[in-house]
Amino acid sequence: MKRPQDISAESSWRRLCDEVRQTVECVGRRAEEIQIILVSKTVDEGLIRAAQQAGAVDFGENRVQELLSKKKNLSPDLRWHLIGHLQTNKVKQVLGQTVLIHSLDRVELAEVIDSQAKKLKIPKTDCLIQVNVSGEASKFGFRPEEVEPFLASLPADSAVEIRGLMVIGPHTEDEREIRKVFSRARQLQDQLKKKFPIRNLKTLSMGMSGDWRIAVEEGSTMIRVGSAVFGERNQE
Numbered sequence: 001m002k003r004p005q006d007i008s009a010e011s012s013w014r015r016l017c018d019e020v021r022q023t024v025e026c027v028g029r030r031a032e033e034i035q036i037i038l039v040s041k042t043v044d045e046g047l048i049r050a051a052q053q054a055g056a057v058d059f060g061e062n063r064v065q066e067l068l069s070k071k072k073n074l075s076p077d078l079r080w081h082l083i084g085h086l087q088t089n090k091v092k093q094v095l096g097q098t099v100l101i102h103s104l105d106r107v108e109l110a111e112v113i114d115s116q117a118k119k120l121k122i123p124k125t126d127c128l129i130q131v132n133v134s135g136e137a138s139k140f141g142f143r144p145e146e147v148e149p150f151l152a153s154l155p156a157d158s159a160v161e162i163r164g165l166m167v168i169g170p171h172t173e174d175e176r177e178i179r180k181v182f183s184r185a186r187q188l189q190d191q192l193k194k195k196f197p198i199r200n201l202k203t204l205s206m207g208m209s210g211d212w213r214i215a216v217e218e219g220s221t222m223i224r225v226g227s228a229v230f231g232e233r234n235q236e
Contacts, residue, residue: 002050003046005046005047005050006046006047006049006050007050008231009047009050009051009054009229009230010050010051010054012228012229012230013038013051013054013055013056013229014054014055016036016225016228016229017036020034020212020216020223023213023216024216027216027217029216033221034216034220034221034223035058035221035223036056036058036222036223037058037059037060037081037083037205037222037223037225038051038056038058038059038060038225038226038230039059039060039061039062039083039224039225039226039227039230040059040060040061040070040226040230041060041063041066041084041226042066043226043230045070045073045074048070048074048078049074049075051229051230052074052075052077052078056229057077057078057079058078058079058080058099059078059079059080059081060080060081060082060102060224060226061080061081061082061084062082062083062084062085063084064082064086064090064093065093067080067082067094067097067098068093068094071097080097080098080099081098081099081101081102082098082100082101082102082103083102083166084103085103085105085140086104086105086109088108088109088112091109091112091113091116092116092120095113095117095120095122095125096120096122096125099126100127100128100163100203101125101126101127101128102127102128102130102166102205102224103128103130103166104127104128104129104130104160104162105129105130105140105141105142106140106142107150107153110127110150110154110158110160113125113159113160114155114158114159114160117159117160118159122159123159124160124161125159125160125161126163127160127162127163128162128163128164128165128203128205129141129142129147129150129151129162129164129165129166130142130166130167130168131144131147131165131166131167131185131188132144132168133167133181133184133188134168134169134170134181136170136171138171139168141167141168144184147188147192148192148195151192151195151196151199152196162199162201163200163201163203164189164201164202164203164204164205164221165185165188165189165192165201165203165204165205165206166205166206167181167182167185167204167205167206168206168208169181169206169207169211169214169215175214178211178214179214179218182207182211182214182215182218182219183218185204185206185218186204186218186219189201189219202221203221203222204219204220204221204222205220205221205222205223205224206218206222206223207220207223207224207225208223208224208225208226209225209226209227212225
């Protein structure tokens with residue numbers, strides 16, 4: 001028998017998919033252009049199963065240990081994303097366990113991923129460069145002007161495979177400021193595509209439960225949504 005919270009997660013997921021589809025169509029884009037990552041940090045495994053039954057496949061975790069535990073216990077069909085800050089001493093544990101690391105936020109981390117991946121004989125690890133477009137001190141990430149030099153410096157044989165950018169919107173309710181940050185991120189992505197045509201920089205991961213609509217309107221291809229489906233959770 002399904003729990004009430006499971007039914008709620010299923011219906012919330014379907015509603016979110018409908019809302020994303022409507023938003024995308026309003027700006028002349030196709031629903032297939034947007035990938036939804038369900039942020040499942042601190043969410044119990046029963047709710048994740050319920051969301052999966054409703055059609056969700058991609059789940060994002062902030063902590064390596066929680067990701068590994070859930071991956072072990074849940075369906076092998078799920079795709080796991082690491083979306084939180086990654087410490088270098090956790091790299092070895094997470095390599096080979098995710099489809100995408102969203103939080104490549106510093107040169108040192110790229111170097112450790114490359115080194116550890118080669119030791120483990122993992123040819124490539126897909127990553128997004130986390131960019132602190134808003135310049136907020138509370139956020140991790142490369143400064144916008146640092147991204148191009150970083151990409152240019154990546155060795156041809158690096159195990160780090162850059163797939164695009166990840167941006168967190170500014171901590172404000174001012175829609176104009178949020179839109180400005182997302183617009184700048186899209187412009188940066190466009191510039192990098194022209195500068196590095198050999199790289200597959202198709203992913204622009206930006207937009208969460210409170211601002212995903214603005215992100216989609218500004219060109220996001222991947223949104224990270226949790227509370228809109230699972231409800232508010234205690235932040236640790």
